[in-house]
Amino acid sequence: MGELEGIDPSLQAAYRLCRNLNAQHGKTYFLATRLLPASKRAGVHALYGFARMVDDVVDVGAGTHVTPTDRAAADALDDLETRVRSALDGRLSGQTESDLVLRALADTTARYDIPHDHHFAFLHSMRMDVPGTPMFRSRYRTMSELSEYMYGSASVIGLQMLPILGTSVPFDDAVAPARALGEAFQLTNFIRDMGEDLDRDRIYLPTRELEAFGVDEDRLRHCRATGRTDTRLGRALAHLVAHTRSVYRTAEPGIPMLDPAVRPAIRTAFVLYADILRAVEEGGYRVLDERAVVSRRRRLAVAVPQLLMSGLTSARPRRAVLPKSRTA
Secondary structure, three states: OOOOOOOOHHHHHHHHHHHHHHHHHOHHHHHHHOOOOHHHHHHHHHHHHHHHHHHHHHOOOOOOOOOHHHHHHHHHHHHHHHHHHHHHOOOOOOOOHHHHHHHHHHHHHHHHOOOHHHHHHHHHHHHOOOOOOOOOOOEOOOHHHHHHHHHHHHHHHHHHHHHHHOEOOOHHHHHHHHHHHHHHHHHHHHHHOHHHHHHOOOEOOOHHHHHOOOOOHHHHHHHHHHOOOOHHHHHHHHHHHHHHHHHHHHHHHHHHHEOOOOHHHHHHHHHHHHHHHHHHHHOOOOOOOOOOOOOHHHHHHHHHHHHHHHHHHHHOOOOOOEOOOOOO
């Protein structure tokens, strides 16, 4: 079965665009999607295409002072939300790139009965990144404060994916691990991208937890400027890496809850994202002056066995995949 089999021909160009956006901008994520059954990839690409489009809108550069660019981004998010609502109601028929992405999103949402609120929670968190919006935040003191942002920016991604992936247990049982997986991925990004975020005058790691190790904002900027990670910052990052690993442990039991055909893809994403933390450690926690990466050799070493497992899984008789709960 091809990726676009069963999809309305009038929407196939929209799905192809989303796939291309994924291949161009999300290489590790795209590699994992190649391990999914072909019938599930289009929906995953649609979700990625929408997230990428919103990310481009809110990429407003550095600083917290409200600029004309920030005001334009806030207005663009308001306009986008209106268009998302129109798309979900079947009232968007344009052919611009953004129209096509939104039409693919709406079709995926309808086919998999994804709650609309997940999309609006995502937009809410994206507004938290834009100076001038009432929700804007550039600092988070505690992990609890950060959770509001991560719910919309990460946890709902897992919740959007879950109906597409399918489960082999009652749907509600898989919800908490799916949320945790999105959060684990997001925390990993925050650790890896700490230097780049600081250049944009953003600190996504909880400042109170950094301060517990003697790390304040001046120290972060000094380490960024000198390219050095001192002992205090190293200890703080080791603590945050350990916390993030605990979130991965919460998420991991959810993988066996998924449709067996999708487990190799999610396992691959799980392992490769967790490997970023290992790269941070092996690099001496130098996240303020270099970007931790997982080598191509390592990505292939993880993906190829899972690809073989994916082929074996697809050849076996399929277990019934339970329908999602209407109360989810």
